[in-house]
Amino acid sequence: MRLSVLDLVPVRSDQSTSDALAATRALARTADEAGYHRYWLAEHHNMPAVAATNPPLLIAMVAGATERIRVGSGGVMLPNHAPLVVAEQFALLEAAFPGRIDLGIGRAPGTDPVTSYALRHGAGGVSDDAVAQFPSYVDNVIAMMSPGGVGLQVNGRVHALVATPTATSVPPVWLLGSSDYSAQLAAARGLPYVFAHHFSGNGTDRALDLYRSGFQPSEHLEAPETFLTVNTVVAATQEEAEALALPQIQAMVTLRTGGDLRPQRLIEDAEANPVPDAHLPLVEAMRHRWVIGTPESAAEQLTGLAATYGVDEVMVHPVAGARTGTPVDASPAREETLRLLAKELLA
Numbered sequence: 001m002r003l004s005v006l007d008l009v010p011v012r013s014d015q016s017t018s019d020a021l022a023a024t025r026a027l028a029r030t031a032d033e034a035g036y037h038r039y040w041l042a043e044h045h046n047m048p049a050v051a052a053t054n055p056p057l058l059i060a061m062v063a064g065a066t067e068r069i070r071v072g073s074g075g076v077m078l079p080n081h082a083p084l085v086v087a088e089q090f091a092l093l094e095a096a097f098p099g100r101i102d103l104g105i106g107r108a109p110g111t112d113p114v115t116s117y118a119l120r121h122g123a124g125g126v127s128d129d130a131v132a133q134f135p136s137y138v139d140n141v142i143a144m145m146s147p148g149g150v151g152l153q154v155n156g157r158v159h160a161l162v163a164t165p166t167a168t169s170v171p172p173v174w175l176l177g178s179s180d181y182s183a184q185l186a187a188a189r190g191l192p193y194v195f196a197h198h199f200s201g202n203g204t205d206r207a208l209d210l211y212r213s214g215f216q217p218s219e220h221l222e223a224p225e226t227f228l229t230v231n232t233v234v235a236a237t238q239e240e241a242e243a244l245a246l247p248q249i250q251a252m253v254t255l256r257t258g259g260d261l262r263p264q265r266l267i268e269d270a271e272a273n274p275v276p277d278a279h280l281p282l283v284e285a286m287r288h289r290w291v292i293g294t295p296e297s298a299a300e301q302l303t304g305l306a307a308t309y310g311v312d313e314v315m316v317h318p319v320a321g322a323r324t325g326t327p328v329d330a331s332p333a334r335e336e337t338l339r340l341l342a343k344e345l346l347a
Contacts, residue, residue, distance in 0.1 A: 001306055002313040003345055004038040005031045005338065006074050006198065006229055009051040009058065010248075012321070013263040015328050020051045022329035024058070025065045027318070030335045032066040034342035037313065039066070040074030040104060045111035045119065049251055049264045056089040063097045072102025074194075074229075074315075075176040077110040079130035080119045083137045084163070087144035091163035094145075094171045101171040104194065105141070107134050107182060135185055138175070142220075145170050172220070179203070183211040190218025192225035197289075197309075198317045204228075208309060227313035228305055231290040233320045234298045234337040244333050245292045246270040247321035252286055253279050267323045291316075299344035316341065 007027060011020045028039050041058040044050040052058060055073035063071040076086055086103075094101045109116040120130060130137070143150045147170070149162030175186040178196040180203070186193035187210065195207040208226060215224040231248070235241040247270045254261060257279060265273070275283055291301045302314050320333035 001303065001345060002037040002227075003035075003341060004040070004070075004227065004313060004315040005036055006040050006042065006315050006317040007052070008042045008044060008317070010319075010331075011049050011051050011263050012247075012328075013265055013269065014322075014324075014326075015263070017051050019328040021061070023331040023334075024051075025061065026330055027334055027338070028062045028066050028069070028071075030338050032069040034338055035346045036069055036338065036342070038070035038072060038102060038315070040072045040102065040315065042074050043077050043080075043106075043110045046115040047111070048261050056093060059093055059101065060096070063093070063100060068100075070100050070102055071097070072171070072174075073104045075104030075106040075174070077108055078105045078137050078141070079107060079134060080109065080116070083140040084144060084161070087141045087163035090141075090171050091145045091167055094169055095164055095167065098169050102174060103141070103145075103171045104174040104176050105138060106176040107131060108178070135189075138173070138185070138189065138191075142173055177207070180207055180210055183207040184214060187211045187214035187224075188216060190216050190221050192221060194226060194229060194315075196229060198229040198231045198315075204309060227311045227315055228309050229315045229317060230302065230305060231319050232298065232302070232316040232337060232341070233290070233292045233318070233333075234295055234340045235320070235333070236294065236340075238293055238297070241292045241294065241298075241320075243267055243271070244320040245287075245290065248319035249283055249286060249290075250275060253282055256282060264321060266326075267321050270321065290319075295340040295344045298341060302341070302345065 007024055009020050009024045031039050041055050042052045043055050045053055055076050059071050090103045144163045147167045149160055151158040152161045174192045175182045176194050178199055183193055193211045195204050197204045212224045233241045233245040235244055247265045250270050251264055253275055291298050306314055318334040318337040320337050
């Protein structure tokens, strides 16, 4: 089974953005050295605990700090951007790191409504119907990144439009989603697809069934290709793993219940501020979908999930928190999660 990594570049209460970026570079090097297959970076905006605002910049940073691992977006929220800009960014990334770049594309805003407005309209951004135009935007990005580019008709003349002057390779395009929509679009276009199991956890079976049953082979892909994303914490003992998971669990409860968002708490602060009893059912529902445990139990759970959903690759989202006194430019518990899993599953 192949293992990969999803990173949102979390920001703890003791960190600056610079610290969080340094921790991500270290985490990516750990994944690279341990034999992980790919490392994807998300797009989220205006969130105190997430520094992953710009996937192309983060991909360049991570690819430059690693040697062999594939690096990509999980994902670029395409309605926030002009397709040509995305095509240019990823054509250049592929040229700089040939054969190592993935372009994962999503349809969600990745933020709150006010920030979404600022992204799409406040500075002359993309059009009001960007979400409705998502299928054609996907087609445009793929076409623009191709070596031949596209022909753009303006005033009765066709003008050549290419994302980069002389492309020799093109990054694969993945569609991402947490509903049926992207599964059906990926199937119709013959593209690889990933359901956001780590975030939603509901509807994974249905989305993957729709994708596989409706898949149409294309020049991009002959057969369906997908993998599973899972929130994961691994430690030497179950007790330590549970403690390390607590800050992220509390952060997700706050997000789901409309609370005030804040940088991720340190473990001691999370333990001193337990989740209200009214939200404990939500905690249990999330906890049931996550993999939290010792190396042996976590490996068994991940292998079981891969078998259940019929995938040969699992992308872990390492969400282990940190204790007071942890170096601010590192996330040792997240790195240890990757190392311990690799020893069990990649040795």
